[in-house]
Amino acid sequence: MQLFDIIGPIMVGPSSSHTAGAVKIGYVAGKLLDEPISEAIILLHGSFLATGKGHGTDRALIAGLLGMEPDDSRIPNSIEIAKDRGMDIQFGEISLKDAHPNSVLLKLTGKYGRSLDIIGESLGGSIINISSIDGLSANFSGDYPTLIVHNMDQPGHVAEVTSMLSHKSVNISSMQLYRESRGGNAVMVLECDQEIPTQAIEWLKKLEGVEKVTYYSLK
Amino acid sequence: MSFKMLSDIVNESNQKQIAFWEVVLNDDCKNEGLSKDESMKRMSDIYLAMKEADLNYDPNALSSSGMTGGDGALLEKHRMQPNRLIGDFLTKVMEKAVKMGESNACMKRIVAAPTAGSCGVIPAVLITYEEERKVSVNKIVEALYVAGGIGEVLAESAEISGAKGGCQAEIGSASGMAAGAIAYLEGGDNETIVHAVALALKNMLGLTCDPVGGLVEVPCVKRNVSGAVNAIISSQMAIAGIRSRIPPDEVIDSMRRIGNLIPECLKETSKEGLAITATALKTVVH
Numbered sequence: 295m296q297l298f299d300i301i302g303p304i305m306v307g308p309s310s311s312h313t314a315g316a317v318k319i320g321y322v323a324g325k326l327l328d329e330p331i332s333e334a335i336i337l338l339h340g341s342f343l344a345t346g347k348g349h350g351t352d353r354a355l356i357a358g359l360l361g362m363e364p365d366d367s368r369i370p371n372s373i374e375i376a377k378d379r380g381m382d383i384q385f386g387e388i389s390l391k392d393a394h395p396n397s398v399l400l401k402l403t404g405k406y407g408r409s410l411d412i413i414g415e416s417l418g419g420s421i422i423n424i425s426s427i428d429g430l431s432a433n434f435s436g437d438y439p440t441l442i443v444h445n446m447d448q449p450g451h452v453a454e455v456t457s458m459l460s461h462k463s464v465n466i467s468s469m470q471l472y473r474e475s476r477g478g479n480a481v482m483v484l485e486c487d488q489e490i491p492t493q494a495i496e497w498l499k500k501l502e503g504v505e506k507v508t509y510y511s512l513k
Numbered sequence: 514m515s516f517k518m519l520s521d522i523v524n525e526s527n528q529k530q531i532a533f534w535e536v537v538l539n540d541d542c543k544n545e546g547l548s549k550d551e552s553m554k555r556m557s558d559i560y561l562a563m564k565e566a567d568l569n570y571d572p573n574a575l576s577s578s579g580m581t582g583g584d585g586a587l588l589e590k591h592r593m594q595p596n597r598l599i600g601d602f603l604t605k606v607m608e609k610a611v612k613m614g615e616s617n618a619c620m621k622r623i624v625a626a627p628t629a630g631s632c633g634v635i636p637a638v639l640i641t642y643e644e645e646r647k648v649s650v651n652k653i654v655e656a657l658y659v660a661g662g663i664g665e666v667l668a669e670s671a672e673i674s675g676a677k678g679g680c681q682a683e684i685g686s687a688s689g690m691a692a693g694a695i696a697y698l699e700g701g702d703n704e705t706i707v708h709a710v711a712l713a714l715k716n717m718l719g720l721t722c723d724p725v726g727g728l729v730e731v732p733c734v735k736r737n738v739s740g741a742v743n744a745i746i747s748s749q750m751a752i753a754g755i756r757s758r759i760p761p762d763e764v765i766d767s768m769r770r771i772g773n774l775i776p777e778c779l780k781e782t783s784k785e786g787l788a789i790t791a792t793a794l795k796t797v798v799h
Contacts, residue, residue, distance in 0.1 A: 295515055295665060295668040295669070295673075296515075296541070296544060296545065297537065297540075297541040297544075297545075297658075297661045297662075297665060298541075298545075298555060298559070298661075299668075300626070300627045300661050300664035300665055300668060300673070301556070301559055301624070301626050301627075301635075301657055301660065301661045301664065302559055302624055302625060302626070303624070303625055304558075304559065304562045304622065304623075304624050304625075305622065305623065305624075305625055305629065306620055306621065306622050306623075307616065307617030307618060307619070307620055307621060307622075307623050307629050307632070307729070308576070308617045308618045308619075308620065308629055308630075308728070308729040308730070309629055309630070309729050310625050310628060310629045313620070313629070314625075314629070341727070344727060345726065345727035345728060345783075347577065348576075348577055348578045348726055348727070348728040348730075348797075349728065349729070350577065350620050353620075365562075365622055367621075367622050369620065370620040418674050418676060418677075419625075419628070419673075419674060420625070
C-alpha cells in the first residue's frame with residue numbers, strides 16, 4: 295500500500311468501502327457512459343443492500359454518477375441534486391451470482407441514447423473493481439485510462455487495437471480478453487499508462503467487427 | 514516498495530543518518546515519482562483537511578441511523594468545567610477524537626487514517642499537540658510521515674481493515690501510528706518511536722470488530738477516544754524509557770496471527786458480540 299492510501303484519502307464518511315468506494319464506482323460508470331444520465335436503475339447486492347442505507351451507499355453512488363469525487367461535500371445531498379438535473383433514479387435489490395459482497399448493478403441511460411450496464415465491486419479501502427460491462431466480464435480499477443472494446447470474436451481485432459496504441463505511443467499496463475462463445479461477442483479491456491487520443495478512439499469505432507468502444511479517461 | 518518491518522525503516526535511518534520521517538518521505542517520492550516538496554505539500558494538505566474536519570464539527574448533526582451525534586459537544590462542555598479530573602491535553606484529545614468519529618458517521622468530510630472508522634485517532638492527537646505545545650505545522654507534517662511509515666508496515670505485515678483483522682487492525686493500527694508520531698514529536702529517537710508503537714499495539718491486540726447494524730458507529734466512534742488516549746500513554750511510557758519486552762516487529766507479527774484467528778463473526782460481519790445484543794437488534798432499522 296502507498297503512503298497516501300494509509301494517511302488518506304480525504305473522503306466523505308462513514309465508510310471507505312460503502313461510501314468512498316461507492317462514489318468511485320458511480321464516477322467511473324458515469325464517465326464510461328460519457329453523456330448526461332437521464333435514467334439510472336441501481337440494484338444493490340449483498341452488504342451494499344444490507345448496510346447501504348446507513349452508510350449512505352445510495353447517495354454515494356448517485357454522487358459518483360453526477361461526476362462527484364469521494365471528497366465532495368455535496369455527497370449527502372446528491373439525490374436532490376440529481377433530481378434537479380432531471381435524472382430519474384430507481385433503487386432495487388438484486389442477488390448477483392458469484393459477486394463480491396459489496397456489489398451493485400448500474401443500468402444507465404443517457405440523454406442522447408447511449409446505455410450501459412455495469413457491475414461494480416467495492417473491495418475495501420475505497421479500492422474498486424468494475425467486474426462487468428454490458429453483461430460481459432471486465433476487470434479494472436478506474437486508476438488508469440482504460441479502453442474497453444466490444445467486438446466479434448474474430449482474428450485480428452487485438453492486433454488492430456494494440457498497433458493503434460503502439461502508433462500513439464500508449465503503453466499498456468494490463469490487458470484482458472473475454473468472450474461469450476467462440477465466434478460470438480468478445481470484449482477486451484486495456485489499462486494504459488497514457489491517455490488515448492480521441493481521434494484514435496473514433497477510428498476504432500468505425501472498424502468492422504468492432505461493436506462498441508468505451509473509454510475511461512482520468513482527465 | 515512498502516516497508517515490511519519497522520526495523521527496515523530504523524536500519525535505513527541509521528545507515529543514511531537521516532530521520533525516521535525522512536526515510537518514509539524518500540520512499541514515497543521514489544514510489545510516486547514526486548519531489549520532496551510535492552510529497553510534503555500533499556501531506557500538509559492532508560493535515561489541513563484534518564483541521565478543517567475538526568473545525569467543521571456540527572454539534573447538531575445526527576447520523577442517519579440516529580445512533581450517533583452530539584457527544585463531542587458534551588465533551589467540549591465538560592472541558593469548560595473547572596473541577597475536571599483529567600488535564601487539558603487529554604480532555605481535548607478525547608473531545609477531538611469523538612468529534613471526528615461523529616463527523617464521519619454523519620457523512621462529513623474526513624481523512625481516513627488508516628481507515629474511515631479510525632479517522633479520529635491521529636488528528637485528535639496531532640491537532641491537540643500543535644495547539645497545546647505550539648509547534649510548527651511542519652513538525653506535525655513530519656510526524657505524519659512517521660505515522661504513515663508505521664501504517665505501511667502494519668498494512669504490509671498485519672492488516673489495517675476490520676473485516677480482515679478485527680478492530681485491532683483499525684483503531685489498534687491508528688493508535689500505534691499515533692503513538693510513534695507523538696514519541697517523535699516529544700524528541701524520542703528511533704528506538705523510542707518503535708517501542709511506543711509496540712506498547713500501543715499490545716494494548717489493542719485482540720480487539721474485535723462487531724459494529725451494531727454493520728455501521729461505523731457503535732462502538733467505533735468512542736473507540737477512537739481509547740485509541741487516541743492509548744497512543745499518548747504509550748508514547749509517554751516509551752519516552753520515560755520503558756521498553757516493550759516483545760520487540761516491535763514481533764508484536765506486529767502477533768497482531769497478524771491474532772487477526773487471522775479472530776472468527777469471522779467478529780470481523781465486521783455483525784453476527785456476534787455487541788451487534789447481536791438485544792438493544793442492538795432493537796435499535797437498528799434498515
